[in-house]
Amino acid sequence: MTDEDSRYEAVRSRDARFDGAFFFAVETTGIYCRPSCPAVTPKRHNVRFFATAAAAQGSGFRACRRCRPDAVPGSAEWNVRADVVGRAMRMIADGVVDREGVAGLAARLGYSGRQVQRQLTGELGAGPVALARAQRAHAARVLLQTTGLPVTRIAFASGFASVRQFNDTVRAVYAATPSELRAAAPRAGRASRRTPTPAAGIPLRLAHRGPYQAGPVFDLLEHEAVEGVEDITGRPGARTYRRTLRLPHGTAIAAVGERPGTPRTGTGAHPGGWLDARVHLTDLRDLTTAVQRLRRLFDLDADPYAVDERLGADARLAPLVAARPGLRSPGAADPDELAVRALVGRDEAARLVQRYGKRLDAPCGSLTHLFPEPGVLAGAEPDGTLGALTAALADGAVRLGPGADRDAARDALAAVPGLDARTAAAIRTRALGDPDVAPPGPALPDSWRPWRSYALNHLRAAGELEYR
Template structure:
């Protein structure tokens, strides 16, 4: 039934309690009526009592309830959707962005360019559930997160999670978790700031959370971002209003503190934070693959768990990429801060140095071109994004978008590569940057061997100090380099 992992591999993962497979498939037990993640610590069920499902929604459609011990719906999302650009992969990303809740199945199908029937049929064939069932599962997961955080009244949780009525909310929680909303209510683990919701974002280890936050903090633009004492904050432009998020390293999780104008935006905000930090990556598999290369392996051993930083707003990232080409980091921050002050939308409730939203593309298009050819490229990009001629939403076709970007006047290959890697989440981009190419030559490496993970290889190459050439088999001699042009935006 649809995309299911090989039985032999599945049972081996279950017997070893291997957490790498959490989110890849789900284990339902017919004698108990519950479904689990592969690493569940409960007693191993008999094979004849097991059914395997490709998604939590598929297990729920077949009447199984989530295990209260391993909480399978709290596992990091399947990394498969970060790799696939077909109809199902794009649909899963759009559903995670809340498109079905806001625009219905018709809106989802329109964005994908297929009929509702085609989208439903393909999703059922691949993941065992249609778009409505997948959206319902996401609403239930959001409700569980809020209930366990314990910071909101139950009625607020219902509407923040996307339910249209308290009755629908209660019925869904009972069907999915076999309990009431009050039964899921947790105690507040961390005292939240006034008006804030604090959540724990899971990821697959290893992950160098501090390195990811340092990367973002080094490029923080005054007005929309702030980096202080290891905590990264930024503004978010969301479907129903603005928000501010603060991200900090936690014990085997990322602490996510959200301040939202409208609680209906919670699920979308969480999803954007996950994409920003690349939390759904199967990092152990990526590191194992790249670490096996004799040239790159020592760098991976030195810095395991390096993720590819994403973005909170693809349009913003695209504009920053175009502006950042051949611009020094300090000057780039000053230019962006000026744009934010002149054209950004002030927040109703500023948080520290986070006072504005990044200007929307319509405002930048109306502001006109800057100086020279670079200004004309920025204006062309802003107009294309504002008009919808180019769309960078998670459900876009990345191959088509790449061609559209390259057709813009003056658009550089470097900027397009940056957009593909950080805005579209392409895992196989080797940045055409001097520092990266110099590192490839220094290591005498063959980058094609790193497919399909060259975006992750780029993170390691950008940290290689060219001033200290060393034998590639000596990881102790490899040091972190200066911030390079490849990492400016």
């Protein structure tokens, strides 16, 4: 959707397929919205289009209170693209700018700060500082409307350097003071604030676009859950997945629900919505990072319309896509952990957790440990492929983080002694979130590109391939 007339038609038809792909602003009202906003469609000559919410905010527009454009799923483009802009957007979402500044982001990308600023501004209309600012504003709104935390704590938990900066940003983005924004919370949010926090955790809605086949995702997570780090409870259709997270400032326990009534097949799959989640953080500064890692695990920023259109045109895949529209390709909450688990399997991973994992200060039921870090494993069990892989992860020879260069990671994995091509492909698919990975074996049709990872998940869900 690069043509502005086409974008306007999407706005006129309130097409939710493009929520997050672009934003539109109305010059006569000073408000920006998502394409599916239910408000009266503005006249074409009053509309401006932006690639990001940050760009709209930087041009002086405020977020619509009706459609809440800051709450849409992230653009699927950033997960697909392997170039500098895509890598930068994934790292900004993970909180790198908040923690390390633009200099840290640039160093991770291998560019100068000026080059990163120029590329992001030229393509997206906003630089890394503005993009991170928009993300902080969204985190602030979530905390204001779902917790009873004092405003001062929310300011710093959201990543702001000062309360004044927090107040100014909230006013600029939402045309309301923090107190007014809190008072405008939906009734459910106001009710949740009566519960003491942070012990009760932060309730979240993890939005997604289009249909979402939760059943196969939860099936996979249940199949591979590692004792001590993960558990899954409940009956199919209404399960809850929980896991521990190691985060930059502390730890967390996250719980995500399958949502009662979400269909496990294509019939009646809802055309957009969210997964309910709750995150218990030891340090609130980790909220944004925790949310992004859950989004990557559940592949919530995917564009199911683009995937299904391409794969549904294939004779072999067409009935599978029709049966499961919106099938996702799950990622990883911790890429290094996923790499180790892909190599050793579930049972051996559980042994590593019990022997080398860090025990939580406050275990929660069966969740007792964090998965051991690569450096710990490399020192404890240095021999064989496991030792080689964990050493490469620990010293940075293999980089799998959200901003990793996928081509460089592919080559680095190929250089790990003893790591077979099938395991490397699994790591690329899950840890790197690569949507177009083909494991060794019979060649996959070119018509499945650039969604071969999704195509293989359709074959697995249909029982034509086994999960490893």
